[in-house]
Amino acid sequence: xxxxxxxxxxxxxxxxxxxxxxxxxxxxxxxxxxxxxxxxxxxxxxxxxxxxxxxxxxxxxxxxxxxxxxxxxxxxxxxxxxxxxxxxxxxxxxxxxxxxxxxxxxxxxxxxxxxxxxxxxxxxxxxxxx
Numbered sequence: 367x368x369x370x371x372x373x374x375x376x377x378x379x380x381x382x383x384x385x386x387x388x389x390x391x392x393x394x395x396x397x398x399x400x401x402x403x404x405x406x407x408x409x410x411x412x413x414x415x416x417x418x419x420x421x422x423x424x425x426x427x428x429x430x431x432x433x434x435x436x437x438x439x440x441x442x443x444x445x446x447x448x449x450x451x452x453x454x455x456x457x458x459x460x461x462x463x464x465x466x467x468x469x470x471x472x473x474x475x476x477x478x479x480x481x482x483x484x485x486x487x488x489x490x491x492x493x494x495x496x
Contacts, residue, residue: 404474
């Protein structure tokens with residue numbers, strides 16, 4: 367009988383401890399400190415959740431994301447390309463799963479879409495990542 371009572375007392379404890387709240391890691395953020403043409407967001411593997419910013423150029427330009435630990439040389443092929451409107455803001459969301467980059471996260475502006483042709487230092491970047 368004592369064993370039965372002990373089991374009945376432990377069952378609620380076991381049930382409640384099995385339903386603990388999941389704690390997600392806090393995302394990190396990196397911001398430009400001046401207008402720039404490129405930025406290394408993370409020099410190791412990571413997941414980009416959001417890239418937003420401002421293009422001060424009077425012409426539209428491309429924003430590229432590269433799976434590298436540093437900003438690649440001109441001619442590199444990006445893993446993702448978006449367009450930043452002339453003298454305007456841009457925002458690219460990769461929710462809910464994020465853009466997984468296995469080497470690193472480097473971003474830059476470019477005058478061409480399919481390969482990197484670095485533009486002027488005329489962008490402000492804000493990146494949210496893990």
